[in-house]
Structures are given as structure tokens and as C-alpha cells.
Amino acid sequence: MTESEHELPPHSIAYSQYFESLNEEINKIYAVAEVARMMGFDPVTRVEIPPAHDVAARVEATLEGPKGVAKRIRELQKDMSREQVAFQVAKEIAEGTLSNVKETVDIIVNNNPQYNSPQIMALIDDKRKELGPEANNGFAAMAVARDIGDRTARETAEKAADKAVRVALAILTESITAAPLEGIAKVSVRGSGESRYLALYLAGPIRAAGGTEAAMTVLVADYVRQVLDLPAFKSTEEETERALEEVELYARNIHLQYPVHPELIKFAAARLPIMLTGDPTESFEVSGGRDLERIETNRVRGGSVLVLSDGGVGRAEKLAKIVNQANIKGWEWLDDLASKLSKDSTQTEDSAAKKLEPKDDYLADVIGGRPVFSHPQRLGGFRLRYGRSRNTGLAGVGVHPATMFILEEFLAPGTHIRTERPGKGAIVAPVDTIEGPIVLLKDGSVIRFTGLDDARGFEGKVEQILYVGDILVALGEFIENNHPLAPSGYCEEWWSHDLEHAISILSSTQLTNRLKGSDLTLQSLNTFIESPLTILPTPIQAVHLSKKLNIPLHPYYLYRWAALSTDEIQKLRKWLLTNHSVSKKHDGHIVLPFVKMYKTMLECVGIPHRFSDNHKNVVLTDDPIPILAQLGPETKSPKGKDTIAMLNSVSDVLLRDKVGFSIGARMGRPEKAEPRRMKPPVQSLFPVGRSGGSERRIDEVANNVQYISTLESFDEGNDTKSPITSGVRVELVSRKCPGCKLKTFESKCPQCRTHTEIELWCGEEGCGSAIDSTTGMCPVSHSHKVSMIRKTRMVPIDLKALLERVKGEVGEFETHGVRGVLGLTSDYKIPEYLGKGILRAKHDVYCYRDGTARFDATDAPLTHFTPKEVSVPVSRLRELGYVIDYNGAPLISEEQVLELKVQDVVVPENCADYLLRVGRFVDDCLEKMYKLPRYYNFNSIEDVIGQLVIGLAPHTSAGIIGRLVGFTNASVCFAHPYWHAAKRRNCDGDEDALILVLDALLNFSKSYLPAGRGGLMDAPLVLSVILNPTEVDDESHNMEVCRRYPAQFYDMVSEARHPKDVQGLVDIILYRLNTPTQYEGFGFTHNTTSFDIGPKNSRYKILETMDDKLEAQLRLATLIKAVDAPDVAQRVLSTHFFRDIRGNLRAYSTQKIRCMKCNRTYRRVPISGQCICGESKLSLTVRQKNISKYLRVTEKIIHDYGLDQYMQERLKLISASLDSLFVSEQTSLIDFLEG
DSSP states (O other): OOGGGSOOOSOOHHHHHHHHHHHHHHHHHHHHHHHHHTTSOSSSSSOSSOEESSHHHHHHHHTTOOTTHHHHHHHHHTTSOHHHHHHHHHHHHHHTSSSOHHHHHHHHHHHOTTOOHHHHHHHHHHHHHHHOTTOOHHHHHHHHHHHHOHHHHHHHHHHHHHHHHHHHHHHHTTTTBSIIIIIEEEEEEESOGGGOEEEEEEOGGGGGGOHHHHHHHHHHHHHHHHHTTOOOOOOOHHHHHHHHHHHHHHHHHSOOSSOOOHHHHHHHHTTOSSEEEEOOOSSOBOSSSOSOTTOOOSBOOHHHHHIIIIIIITTHHHHHHHHHHHTOTTOTHHHHHHHHHHHHHHHHHHHHHHHOOOOOGGGTTOOTTOOEEEOTTOTTSEEEEEOOBTTOBTTEEEEOHHHHHHTTTOOOTTOEEEESSSSSEEEEEEOTTSOOOEEEETTSOEEEOOSHHHHTTOTTTEEEEEEOOEEEEOHHHHHHHTOOOOOOOOOHHHHHHHHHHHHHTSOHHHHHHHHTTSSOOHHHHHHHHHOTTTOOOOHHHHHHHHHHHTOBOOGGGOOOGGGSOHHHHHHHHHHHHHHOEEEGGGTTEEEEEOOHHHHHHHHHHTOOEEEETTTTEEEEOSOHHHHHHHHOOTTSOOOOSSHHHHHHTTOSSBOOOOOOOEEOEEEOSOOOEEEOOOSSOOSOOOBOGGGGTTTTBHHHHHHHOOSOBEESSSSGGGOOBOSSOSSEEEEEEOEEOTTTOOEESSSBOTTTOOBOEEOOEEOSTTOOOBOOTTTOSOSSTTTTOGGGEESEEEEEEOHHHHHHHHHHHHTOSSOTTOBOBSOOOBSSOOOOOHHHHHHHHHTTOOOOTTSOOOEEEEEEEOSEEOHHHHTOOHHHHHHTTOOBOTTSOBOOOTTSOEEOOTTEEEEEHHHHHHHHHHHHHHHHIIIIISOOOOSOOOOSGGGGTTOEEEEEOTTBSEEEEEEEEEEESSSEEEEOHHHHHHTTOOSSSOEEEEEEHHHHHHHOOGGGSBSSTTTTTTSOSEEEOSOOGGGSOGGGGGOBOOSSOOHHHHHHHTTTOOHHHHHTTSOBGGGGTTSGGGTSOOOOSBOOSOTTOSOSSOHHHHOOSHHHHHHHHHHHHHHBTTOOHHHHHHHHIIIIIHHHHHHHHHHHHTOOEEETTTOOEESSOOTTSSOTTSOOOEEESSOHHHHHTTHHHHHHHHHHTTOOHHHHHHHHHHHHHHHHHHSOOOOOHHHHHHO
16 A cells, blocks of 8 residues: 555644655665575565555455455444444444455355356345345345355355454454454354344453453344344353353453453343354363253353453443444443443452552562552652653653662663552653652661762661652553542642742732842742752752742652651651751751660651760751741640641741652563573474484484484374484475476475475375366366365475575575474465574574564653764664754754654664664575665664664554664663554563564465464564554553643642643643644653663573572562561562472373473373384473472571461471372381381
8 A cells, every 4th residue: 555545644744754654665675685585595475564554444355355345444434433333344344245256156156166257156146136225246246156056045144244344353453463363263143943043152262352342243243133133142041141150250360350240140141132152162060051952161261251240240331331332222221331340340459549548468469579669559669650751651661760779770861660650550651850769878867869970889878768759640641540649749840830830920029029138039930830850949048949839848858747747747846946957067957866766766857967076976968948937936825636737837938738649669571682492492483303402403414314304293102213314304395396297395496496286185095186277176076075185294304405505595605503393283284485593693683483573672662862962873763753852943953852753663772783683684695585675774773764664563463664773772662652552562561573574574475373272472564654643552542741730730649630631731742642742742741861770681581590580579678668578578468489499290190291302392201211213311391390499488588587387387288298299208128117
């Protein structure tokens, strides 16, 4: 598709040039790839990743029709919502208006041999005339199929229903996920006569669609049922009970997003008008409801469980609204279900929303070595700060880089954390314009860190982390998670509104009078308002402004008074006022006599101080003027209900609560940025059988094989030994050269260099004849046995000769240690051309199962950057279209902040280095294989800038084009939130792949994909070229793009209002859609010195052993005031170590035996005592050390942290189990007699 065929979303002139450059480059790459593929080295002679510019094009390309559906979707989108479009398209496909007439005709002819195609077409023409001008051939064909007979009518109805449901789901999921292809196994019409019903067969990958979209699949299927005039499904009582049991079993053994409500599950299951069923996905079976007539399996069907529980019941309220809008009959019971669900949960949710009670869900699975940073709502934990920096949003949150270092570098840019609220998880990014940590050092000093340099070098000097610092959370996170707003501690941006309001109600004369006696001017006040995070008033100015303008004291000079009780604050105030002295010796700071109780209170309040005079005195290192102003005159007596009210009754300045709301968090997954390697690493999708050992180096197999290794399947019983020869024998595709008629497995004929064709053959014993390509039958009498048609043969390969020939073809003198695969899992078993593997090995590049080379990196958001941060010269960025900064000034300096274009990405340096190698590999393929000019011509990683890549998420089947514009030291891929949302991802720890575009177009083939369920996931079946903000995941639409929250926002936040109440006050992306501003003009509330400042990698990745990681984890737990160290220790044992030991005990008793040479596994030791490959060395797959590795450290933890008797008894039981396996207590007969 070219740009002229598709109308681009509303955008500016600057973006018009940007999109034009992307289109030009992608068209250029496609042109090169098309010429190369025509050479015949690949399974097919065309590029297998079609480009698409919108949802409509992706739907038609991914699902291969029906033809014209893209055009129809675009027509409907002009006046309908996405849900309405999905229903309407499904209706038109089901009734035949949008259908493939040839497919319908073929079904009729196959089921009715008395007719041929011309006769059916004549009947269709007659029927179309009979039905009138509104009917087209497709509609008439469906009518003819119904008239001819029940069998034909059923098959055409099934075909139409299947296509209709898949297309509708693709529309609902923007045709990004693999759910339409893999999540729906089939749609079937079952039963007969009036007992017919529609059965929707679901599979595990339906999870990729998301709960609401998966549940809507059921609505669409029922809508299609009504269009096809099929009776509704009626569940029996046994089937309803079976559905509940499966849900409960799945929730207990796997996981469900929503709590299981048994009565509601039964209520929904009994009323569904279509049957939810599917393939068995789990190994465990139901105990009741077994062997039911209409359910084919006793195992749990995960797909139907997910749709019923998390979809139908969990999203009942959303579904009810959709049903009412679409006016779908038979679903009135959804309103009752939504009402029941609401009554069941509203009361507890409302109370939780008002009180915002602590939630410890995020502590459910604490892993050894991954620290807890704060317990729920614990004082000293992460203080909630509202805002979005240029490197946060879309589930990314900000913390001060000093916090990263003080937390012993367990946090780094991109590290995933599990959070108490508003969502379940996030990644962290450095933001140094929020508050950093406050720590107590071992010398007794209390330090407040304001800069990164201050925090470096304090490892081993920290006694306690009193406050871990702020966590910057965007309003969009609360909107997305539908979570009540939590109160905010008083902060600089809130103070700037108070200052602005105070100025606005004064005349210039009044303001001048109130500023007398200070060095403040109207200009300086405006500077405080415009840049509250970077420009602070001096202590004297802050006190003056508070007194004269009657505004709260600037938050930088405030302390956490609310951390003390009213009794404590009175005692501390009295001690401070009666015992303080201002000493010139100590630079004019307040000096106090050391009293342990009061020093502890100073630590709790967060007042920086240090010891002096040999620990006799305490010196408050902050300026005394704001401190004394907050305490007020000694003669006044404080009164009030709480600490802040009590201090305000005596203070010279107005005080606000700085403590605010604390959020609990723990470490989740570490950040990731590394090439994707299969296990073991693979460089060629070429099978070597089991002779290759664990590494499967093809050259070693060729040199060392003493017999043909026969690989008919991966099961141990199917392997045999053939007579000794040099080579391997593996299962490969059967192909034939149309020119010289040579039979081969290669895609390009080794003799005449013609592209070969797949040759099907008859598997009937003693036959082996080629299947007639015109009739699809064997020329012999048993041709009707379709099950006997074969695609593959067992092929003997002389690897040494093959390698020598291929080396010559690609101009290489060595194989570079190229590694192959055990066997091919694809349907046709088509191998990759071995020359590609040799060239990959030459450049140290690895391939994935689909033939592409990938780099995996954690997703991180970025909306703005500076040239200096991305290490790209200003001149190069200007060439890429960055000519002005985000304030509209011409780009001339590397310090200017630029707005990132929506399809530009910033990659880790090791990613750029890997893409450099991939580019050289691609160029070698073009030059040495395809005999075409080199394309990339990379000399250094700087040459990677400006090149196009594909972004692809694991659960999807559609890639998105991205352009490299810079490098980062962090182990993440920074990209615009839109770009991540285009992959249906957010930034809560997800990691996705980057693929060089030409590598994908040249080397990807559907023929390499696994034949089983899920094989089409994580494959670029279609490529989105231009990003449309309305067609990305709508989570990104909740992100705010303002430069400042309005004053009213802070007033409403303090009341813990619902996010929808404040949503209209803030500029969020939702309000910009379908306008040119949907792409640019974004702002951010908090800047940061650098978007990737901080530790390069989490310490979790650096520490090598679990003992070291666990020691660091528990040491940090004892340092952080907001963490209960014994609780962490107990959780690590309960949720990690004990589970691991028990699991390994089970694995030991059921383990397999492995051959040391070929890695073949056996359930039991062979009778001969050796592997069938001739190797006598057999090895256990689970060893004693695997079971007992955590035993010693578990004993130490229980002892050191004084864990309770229950934990001690659990350890004793586990130790006894281990002893029973490995400690021999067998006594001799003499011992028995003597006893």
C-alpha cells in the first residue's frame, strides 16, 4: 500500500515531512527485499510481511481477507465507533455480503458432486436477481448454500461465523495481537435441528486480546449466531457446574485477574447463548463434571476460563453498556450480573477509597535477592508526588537518582517495581527535580540529598534510610487504574500556585509595600512561579513571602512535622526553643545539647543535622531562620487537633503537611537489554539431529558423525541407527525443481539454480507417488485418503559436502562455527538456506525461530530529549527533522530540549552495536547470496542513526516501524508512549524486540513458524508503517501532556477525589485526538537533568550468586526505616525458598535421565544402560545440590531474624524429607542382632 491509497491522520506540515521520509525509506527497503526474494533462496519468492497504514489494512493483511474488508472498515469508521464497526462487519461477513464467493462455491461443490462451479455460479446469479438489487453475489451464494442442503448450509455457516468473529476481534484489538489468529481455535455449529447451537472454541492466546475485547468476542459470536438464525445454546446444570469447577481450578493453579465469585460464574455460565469451550490448555483435570457429552475433554480449558471469568463476569458492567448501545437481544441478564457484582464489591471498595487503607498485594510473592523498598503506607516510604517528567508516564514512574544509589543501586533506569497503588507495577526513571532521600549516617549525621553527586560514595556509611524520597506518578496512572486520588504532600509546584494567587489579589502598590524590607521583586516572584522546581527563594525570602503574602512556607524549608504525635511535637518544640543557641563557630547554625530522645525526633522530622564537640552537641545544618519561624515564639502555647494545626497556632509562618501519602513498593524484574538467543543459541534454522551435541555446531557434526542420526520426532522411541556413513538423516520438506526435476529439500535447486516447488506425496505403504497438483489426489486408487498425503520425507544429508558447496556459494573460507537446530517444528519442515547461517556466525548474530535477528529491551517512555543525552550531533538531528526545540526556538545547542517524534526510538549502546553487526550480515547476504549492492554499509555505530527498525511485542503479530535517533547508557529502549502503545504495551516492565527492517523482510518466513498453537504469536505477520494515535492502545490517551497542573487540581487531590473529577482540568491526550496536536506540542510538569542518569544496571544483575543477592536484599531491608526486615525474610522463605525446595524434591522423584552426548532424555534408564546413540554416560537431570542449595541460607535467615516456630517446623520437615532421600540409615543384620 502506498501513501496515496490511505489518508493520513490529522498532522502538521512538519509531521507531513516526517511521515513522507518514513514512507520513502520503507518503500526503498521493500523494493530491495522484493528483488532479493525473487532470487529463490527463501521458501517463497516474495516478501512475507505486508505493509499496512491503518487498522483496516492490518485486518485484511493479517487474516487474509475477506477481500474488500479494509475498504468497508474505513467507510464505517467515519460514522461509527470501533465496537459498532466490529458488529457491522461481522454481520456483513456472516450474511455473505463481505465474503469470498469462490470459497462458498468450493464448499457447495465439494459437498454436492452433482454440481460443478459454473452451475453453482448460475444458481447464484439467479438467486441474486430473485433477492433484488441490494443483494450481491456473496449474499446470494450463502442463500444458495442454505437451499442446497443442511450439510452445505452448516459448513458455509461455520466458515462465515469463524471469519466474522476473527475479523471483529481483530478490529477490536487494532489487529495488533495474535488473539484473532491463535486465541480462537474454531467456531463450530453443533447439534441438529432445533437443538443446534454455536460453539466458540477458545485457546490460551485469547489472553493477549485483553479482558474486555476477549469478552466482546462472545457478544460478537452471539450476534453472528442471530444473523445466521441459529438457536441459542442452553447449558445443562452439569455443564454450568463444570464451568465453575474449571474457573476455580485455574484460579488456584494458575492465576486470574479478578476474584472468583462462584454464584456469579454460575449465573453467567447458565445464561450464555453460545457455548464457550476450547482446547485443553492445562495438565490438571476436573474431578466433577467429567465425561460430559458436549465437552470433549476432562482437562481444564484455559481459553474459555479466561473469557468467562475475567471477561464475561469481570467486565460485566462494560459489556452491559456495549449490549445496550448495540441493542443485542438476549443479554438483558448482564445488567443483573453487573448489579450483583457491584453489590458484592462496592461497599468494601468505597470504604477503601475513602480511607485508602494499606494494600499488601504487591508483597504476595517476594523473590530472593529482590528488595522491598517500602511496606504499605509506611512512614519513610515513597512519598507520592503528582506529575509527569519527559521520561515517565504510561506506567513509568520517577524517582530521584540519589534514591537509586542510596538503595544500593538495586534501582536503575528501567527496573521494574511492584507497587501498592495506583497500578500493580511500573518501571522507574530518574527525575532529579523531585525530593531525594534523607538518611542517617553511621556518624550520627542526617543528610538530605538534593543531587546525584551527593549520593555517590556513601555505600557502607548509611545507618538508616529515614525517607527514600518521592515517587513521581502521573495523573494518567490514576485515570487508567480508576483509582481514587491520594493526598499529596506539600510541594514546590503547589506552592507556586499559592504564590501566584496571592499576587493576583493584590494591586501593584500593595505588592510593592509587602515586598519592602526584602530583595524580592515582581520579576523574581514570576521566576519562582515559572520555575518552581529549579529556582528556590532563599531562607529569608521564603519566610518573608510567607509572612507578608500569607502563603505557606516554601516546601523546601518545611519539615515532616506530621510524622510526630501532638505530645512529641510539644516536647520537641520546647526542647528546641529552650536549649538552642546560634553559634558563629558553627557558621551561624543552631546548636543543641545532645539528648538521644530528641535527636531521634529530629531524625523522624527530617531536619538535617550533625554531631559536634565530641558528640556533646547537635548542630542543625539548615538555616536557623525558617526553623525558628516554624516553631514560633517560646511564649505561645500550641493548640490543635493534629500536629500541623498545633504548630500553625504558634508559628510565624503558615505550615502545610509535607508527609503526604506514602506508597509501598518492591523490586520486580531487572531491566533488560540483550540480543535474543534461543536455548541453545541458533544461527541457522537448519536441523542437525541429535548428533550435534548440546551446541549443535554444524561443522563439528559434519566432521564427527559416524552414523546417520535419524530424527523422525523429538520422542526418544522414534530414534534409530542406520548404517555407518558420513552425514545426518532428518525430516525435511519434499521439494522438486520445475526445471531439472531434481528432488531436494532446498528452496533453490543446487543444480540449475531454479526456485523449487513443494511436492506432496502419498504416504500409503508401498506407494510414495507424487500428489497431482491439479486434483490434489494420488494417481493411484487410494487417492481419496487425505490423511495419507505427506509433506516431508526423511532425508539423508552429507553435511560435509553441503557445507563445502555453500561456503563456495557465499564466498566464505570457513563456517565460523555456525550452529543449527535439533529439528524443525514448522508444518512443512522447510530449512533455511545454510549460507545465511554461515554469514550470521561470521558476524556473531543469532536468529529467532522465524529467521529474524532480534534485540530485546525493556520498554521505557520518552517524550523529550536533548542532543547531548542521545550522543548525536545537532547537525545530524537537524537532518532527521529536528530543527526547533520544544519551545519553538531554532536548534543550535546540544543542551536544548527537543520533542521526540512519535516513531523515533533511543536504543541502548549494546543494541546499536548488535544492529551494526546485523546490518553487516544483511549486507553480506545481499552481496554474496543475492548478488545485489550492499544497502547499509555500516562502519560505526553512528551509522545506525536514522535507520528503520521494527518494534514487536511477544503477544502480538503486527510490528510497528521505528527510526533510531540516539543512544542511551541505560538498559532500556526509550520511545514515545504512542510507539509502545502501538504494540499494545505499556511501561510496567514489559520487554519487546527490535528488528532491523531489511533483516525481517529478507529472512522472515511463515514457513519457519512452529505448527502448534501459539506459533503465529511474536511474529511480524504485518507491518504498521505510519502510527495513528487513535489506533493505539487507549491507555496512552490518559497521559497528561500539560506543563503544569492547575491550582484547582491540588485542592481536589487533598480531598481524595476520583480521577474523573479532575480529568477535565488537565490537558490529556484524549482531548487532542483527531487534531494535528495529537502528535506534538506535548509538555511535561517535571524536567530532569538527564533521562538516563543513575546506575547503568540494577545491582541484582551484577551480583552473581543468590547468597550475595539475598544478603544485599536483607541488609537493605534493615537499613530502610519503612521496611519490616523480619517480614521480608519470612516472605522470601515462604514464597521462594520453601516453594523451590519442595518443587525440586518433586522434580527429583520424577526426573528423567539425560545422555551426556546427544542430550536425549529418558523417563527411565534404558535396559542396555546406555543411550541408543552409543554413549554410555547417562546423567541425572536433577541433582542433590539443586534441592539443598537454599537449605543453609534458610537456616541462617530463620536464626538471624528470629522467625517464629511455624517457620522453624517447616524447615525441619523439609530437612527430614531431604535426609530420607540422601542420608542412608540402613542398619546391618549384626546391628539388629546386637540391638
